[in-house]
Amino acid sequence: AQSVTQLDSQVPVFEEAPVELRCNYSSSVSVYLFWYVQYPNQGLQLLLKYLSGSTLVKGINGFEAEFNKSQTSFHLRKPSVHISDTAEYFCAVSDQGAGFQKLVFGTGTRLLVSP
């Protein structure tokens, strides 16, 4: 079984500052990795995903994430945040061998961007 740990429940940051949201996972099998974003009063939407190949993955809205197999991490970064990035961010994993989309989510990190 897989598990995902997001150590930071909340990350406050000023506008135009860089940010990193941390994600660590645990699995006995190969996994796919995802970051989803949830804006207030909305459902989740995909930010980016790592399937294979280059360990640096670029997503929408200027976000990127780096897969580190030795540290079992998939941290999300943005070099300069905007007020509109205020949202909750979820890291998730799925079993490559499962054949279908059965995601295990972390507990989420709330990003608070202030002027």
Add this chain to the structure above:
Amino acid sequence: NAGVTQTPKFQVLKTGQSMTLQCAQDMNHEYMSWYRQDPGMGLRLIHYSVGAGITDQGEVPNGYNVSRSTTEDFPLRLLSAAPSQTSVYFCASSYYGSNEKLFFGSGTQLSVL
């Protein structure tokens, strides 16, 4: 393109009442699922389906029933609501494949008194 549609958006129930949360998608996705979202616990999988007539349990299935008679619809039934089922419920769907993107509905906020 409607995507994933959930109804109702809000619901208040009394303990012991039953109700059905509706979920419909118009993208011809094989895979559909229900999650509940609780503060500090993220999203937890309740039930899922990989196609019409096929359902299976997720991480927290107790107290919930599902069926999948068509590709488009995947209702979630609470037979006897309990206060512990107060939560926000999300339906999600995708094409078959563990690397596929999940499409989420906008959620149903359920309160059980």
